[in-house]
Amino acid sequence: MKRLRQFPTLHIDTNETRSLKYRGKSLQGFAGDTVATALYANGIRIFSRSLKYHRPRGLYNLDGESSNTCMEVDGVPNVRTENTLLKDGMVVKAQNVKGSVDHDLMAFIDKLDWLMPAGFYYKTMHKPAAVWPVAMKAIRKAAGVGTISADYKVKGRYDEIFLTADVCVIGGGAAGMMAALTAAESGVRVIVLESRPHLGGCWDYRTGAYKENKPLFARARELAGQVENTSNIRVFKQTSMVGAYNNNLITAFQVGKSNDAFTERYVEIRSKSVVVATGCIERPLIFENNERPGVMQVACAHRLARSYGLLPGEAAVFSIGHDLGLEAALDLFDLGLKIRCVADIREDGHDAGLLAALAERKIPVLKGWVAAKAHGCKQVTKVTLATLDGTVKRHIPCDLLVASAGHTPVNGPLILAQTNIAYDNHSGFFLPKKLPEKMFSAGWMTGRSHPQAIEASGQVAGLKALAAIGVTDKTAVFAAEKEAAALPGIDRGCKLVTAPVKGRKSFICFDEDTTIKNIKQAIDMGFDVPELIKRFTSAGTGPGQGGIPGHNLPLFVSKYTASASKPMPTAVRPPLVPTLLATYAGAHHHMFKRTPLHASQKKGGGIFRNIGVWQRARYFSSDFDCKDEILNVRNNVGLLDSSTLGKFRIFGPDALKALQRLYVSDMSKLKQGRIKYSAMCNDDGCVIDDGIVIKRGDNDYYVTTSSGRAGNTVEWFRYHTRYDGWQYHMVNLTDAMGVINISGPNARKVLKKIADADISNNAFPFAGYREFTVKNTIPVRAMRLGFVGELSFELHVPSSYMQSVWDMLMAAGAEFNIKNFGLEAQNVLRMEKGHIILGQESEQRTNLLDLGLGFLWDRKKTAAKTVGAVALRQAENDPGRFKLVGIRMQDDARAPRDGALIVDTHVRGYVATARKSFTTGEAVGMALVESQLSKPGSRLEIYEDECNEIRLQARVVPMPFYDPDGQRMKM
Amino acid sequence: MALTLTCPICGKRNGYEFRYGGEDKGSRPDEKGLSPADWCDYVHMNTCTAGVQKEWWFHRDGCGAWFSTYRNTLSNLEVDRPEDST
Numbered sequence A: 001m002k003r004l005r006q007f008p009t010l011h012i013d014t015n016e017t018r019s020l021k022y023r024g025k026s027l028q029g030f031a032g033d034t035v036a037t038a039l040y041a042n043g044i045r046i047f048s049r050s051l052k053y054h055r056p057r058g059l060y061n062l063d064g065e066s067s068n069t070c071m072e073v074d075g076v077p078n079v080r081t082e083n084t085l086l087k088d089g090m091v092v093k094a095q096n097v098k099g100s101v102d103h104d105l106m107a108f109i110d111k112l113d114w115l116m117p118a119g120f121y122y123k124t125m126h127k128p129a130a131v132w133p134v135a136m137k138a139i140r141k142a143a144g145v146g147t148i149s150a151d152y153k154v155k156g157r158y159d160e161i162f163l164t165a166d167v168c169v170i171g172g173g174a175a176g177m178m179a180a181l182t183a184a185e186s187g188v189r190v191i192v193l194e195s196r197p198h199l200g201g202c203w204d205y206r207t208g209a210y211k212e213n214k215p216l217f218a219r220a221r222e223l224a225g226q227v228e229n230t231s232n233i234r235v236f237k238q239t240s241m242v243g244a245y246n247n248n249l250i251t252a253f254q255v256g257k258s259n260d261a262f263t264e265r266y267v268e269i270r271s272k273s274v275v276v277a278t279g280c281i282e283r284p285l286i287f288e289n290n291e292r293p294g295v296m297q298v299a300c301a302h303r304l305a306r307s308y309g310l311l312p313g314e315a316a317v318f319s320i321g322h323d324l325g326l327e328a329a330l331d332l333f334d335l336g337l338k339i340r341c342v343a344d345i346r347e348d349g350h351d352a353g354l355l356a357a358l359a360e361r362k363i364p365v366l367k368g369w370v371a372a373k374a375h376g377c378k379q380v381t382k383v384t385l386a387t388l389d390g391t392v393k394r395h396i397p398c399d400l401l402v403a404s405a406g407h408t409p410v411n412g413p414l415i416l417a418q419t420n421i422a423y424d425n426h427s428g429f430f431l432p433k434k435l436p437e438k439m440f441s442a443g444w445m446t447g448r449s450h451p452q453a454i455e456a457s458g459q460v461a462g463l464k465a466l467a468a469i470g471v472t473d474k475t476a477v478f479a480a481e482k483e484a485a486a487l488p489g490i491d492r493g494c495k496l497v498t499a500p501v502k503g504r505k506s507f508i509c510f511d512e513d514t515t516i517k518n519i520k521q522a523i524d525m526g527f528d529v530p531e532l533i534k535r536f537t538s539a540g541t542g543p544g545q546g547g548i549p550g551h552n553l554p555l556f557v558s559k560y561t562a563s564a565s566k567p568m569p570t571a572v573r574p575p576l577v578p579t580l581l582a583t584y585a586g587a588h589h590h591m592f593k594r595t596p597l598h599a600s601q602k603k604g605g606g607i608f609r610n611i612g613v614w615q616r617a618r619y620f621s622s623d624f625d626c627k628d629e630i631l632n633v634r635n636n637v638g639l640l641d642s643s644t645l646g647k648f649r650i651f652g653p654d655a656l657k658a659l660q661r662l663y664v665s666d667m668s669k670l671k672q673g674r675i676k677y678s679a680m681c682n683d684d685g686c687v688i689d690d691g692i693v694i695k696r697g698d699n700d701y702y703v704t705t706s707s708g709r710a711g712n713t714v715e716w717f718r719y720h721t722r723y724d725g726w727q728y729h730m731v732n733l734t735d736a737m738g739v740i741n742i743s744g745p746n747a748r749k750v751l752k753k754i755a756d757a758d759i760s761n762n763a764f765p766f767a768g769y770r771e772f773t774v775k776n777t778i779p780v781r782a783m784r785l786g787f788v789g790e791l792s793f794e795l796h797v798p799s800s801y802m803q804s805v806w807d808m809l810m811a812a813g814a815e816f817n818i819k820n821f822g823l824e825a826q827n828v829l830r831m832e833k834g835h836i837i838l839g840q841e842s843e844q845r846t847n848l849l850d851l852g853l854g855f856l857w858d859r860k861k862t863a864a865k866t867v868g869a870v871a872l873r874q875a876e877n878d879p880g881r882f883k884l885v886g887i888r889m890q891d892d893a894r895a896p897r898d899g900a901l902i903v904d905t906h907v908r909g910y911v912a913t914a915r916k917s918f919t920t921g922e923a924v925g926m927a928l929v930e931s932q933l934s935k936p937g938s939r940l941e942i943y944e945d946e947c948n949e950i951r952l953q954a955r956v957v958p959m960p961f962y963d964p965d966g967q968r969m970k971m
Numbered sequence B: 001m002a003l004t005l006t007c008p009i010c011g012k013r014n015g016y017e018f019r020y021g022g023e024d025k026g027s028r029p030d031e032k033g034l035s036p037a038d039w040c041d042y043v044h045m046n047t048c049t050a051g052v053q054k055e056w057w058f059h060r061d062g063c064g065a066w067f068s069t070y071r072n073t074l075s076n077l078e079v080d081r082p083e084d085s086t
């Protein structure tokens, strides 16, 4: 198709071509084209097949109000091609088609519509119940809106941006731009959201007069220039508002341009006040075959020519109900479109100048006439026009039928912000009854269409937005309102919904193939409220989000039921326009922390796993049973990076009080320079953390928490002391300090070589705490703990020195063949000793007593109001609790998996950790079982997924499994 | 998500930054003579006010302060301290 060129209104750049692939052919478009306009330029008229009846569908609207032009683009289904900018190399496919979109093998279904009345799915296919699974498959195959392959990976970058503004203007048309400019004059920060790629709204392409010798499009460009050049206005184009929440929180989605760093991004704006100026869309005219390719709305035809240089057809019939239709007919005629006639629903109220201009061009205007039927199988070939009462008819051949009943305000943003709207008899619009606080509307959506009135309403809204946030006073608003009131007010709107037809093929909703006949059926069955009829017939539930039927449905229901009450609108919910889930998901933030030894652990062969917020070395060989690592600790010496432990300094006059509140033990008995192992419970007595507490001075403590709890420890302490007003500080040293654990019978021999202190068993016995230096420089906090059950030193070292100390230990241990061990080896080693890991040996309901840690609890310190103490007292005599026990498998070759169930006729417990112990040669573990099963010798049956119905046998045995007297860790 | 809260240290911030800490039920009761039922009420029972209530919030992604504030549970908006509250 030849393009019209050299208009000031064109949005395509004919010097820059863009190619796309469609049905095996490479087609050409231009920069600025949408996918659909490029296809249209290449003669494509059928874009899709409809959901139920497989009817051909074409370009009807250019703002994605229907699914007509939904296609698969680059593997993504349901792309609204009419408002998706063409990018070079796009691959486009039609969807919901068997065969081709031009010759759809399923098209016969259109003749079977009588089989599918309203509510067809609800009323059939469920008796007998066995029918449904079969029918469902067939229906889903026939009716669909594109498919996505299961292994499809979304390409592109999805981002998010969180903004604040003083005034947020939704809609970059004339009214919105005036509001923005007015508000910006005061210096406040203004944001403008515009869903199209350019500002201007409907003035962008209109040639009607703004003032003498100045067409509307020229004024739109003038305003757009001012807005773009105002430094305190930030313009977001291709940004559709999708949600509004209280506090004036606005959410939107922005589609990136080719040079943007994002494909799409989520936009969230907190604005002090909001101006909604979203204008109007056209209210579709309903007649037989009103969605046949070749039928399109006024703005669609007009924009095709003015914005994309495409004459939409050769010979057109117009069937319209408003002056914009006359204006478009006139302009398109002047651009070369043959116009057979213009049928106008209105008998009077036309713009005299437009009528004169049409008469001058000998274009017949039929007042009180309307299109009743479009003819032609795949494209319009002829139109039947009728008088409004349907008594007189006329047939006119044409290839384009421009049809539009009237306009309807884009109220979605207001409704999402909890505005009640009501039908207005004069305009035929749903208009707000009362706007929410600090939200104002302006422009065409208020019912005005006169250019000066539109601009004045924008100005008033801008001033009101400023007054609402105290930047200007009411007098400025009153003055502007007075001026605006002198301008033409709200237009009278056309109310006609349907041509005089029965409506078997008159579609009120294109996306769901809902006809006027379906709506009548629903009403005849007793549905009387639009909201319910919408549900029952699915009208307005498709990708167009009610853009096509949103206004017509309530009007039609009101008319057909001859209801005395006003039409009632149906609800609107976010997102207002279809949105990719990828955009909601936003950017992938693969965030994790690395310990100071990460690099050397990696070099040492560490195999890492994400554990909580950390990346940790879990194994040091591909033997995930870790035999060598374990035996090396038992028999020689190993090094473990434990830097992820939570580490805190708690100090200040009330530090001890805080410890007494949170820890179950009596911390007042802890002496300077000594360690105490203890636990913290929640108010239900359930254990939430364990660790050690070291007293380093009066009211000055160093405590450790488990790795997973470190992030919550400050919150936890502060929460449970929030009423007390105690003076204490907590410093999270988790990242400032690293931890090296050196364990095994040779540990002392290695450490001795680098420590500046006597670390003999006498000088530094088990459970002791010492502070010393390494090489006279590096301060080390050392403790002798027995988690893995061997002679063991835990060294807390400033993070910046961690690598040095590690390297020194490695060098010192070389003669003993010192080796790394990882988390899994530690897990087995401590399990053999019966030492617990919270979260593994415990779950949410496990209390201190269940774990056998009751000895930690000091029940005499009631004055401290220790968290969990009251609940523990109550739980003490509760026989219905689980107990942690040691278990040994009958078959030493097979340990059950962690979490396996202990069962008889019902579930009696579960396995916490179980492994084959290389140290003892037995398959052992720990389990939480009902107290009746907790006595040593009790037989347990364990159920596992792969046990082939044969349960594993085990019995309860005493713990620990290794070195019960604890001789080895005290060496 | 539309909620904003006013941290006494950081000022008005996005609701995302905070963690809810429950209704303001007063300080922990004395352990001595406390019946299990009373204890359970203190820990687990809420008044679930439909309207303005005083409640605790933690500035998790900020300064780490616990503070109490008033919120209208019907509009999910922070409100000024009501006149009749003490």
Ligand SMILES: [Zn+2]
Pocket (backbone or CB within 6 Å): B007, B008, B009, B010, B011, B059, B062, B063, B064, B065
């Ligand atoms: Zn704060």
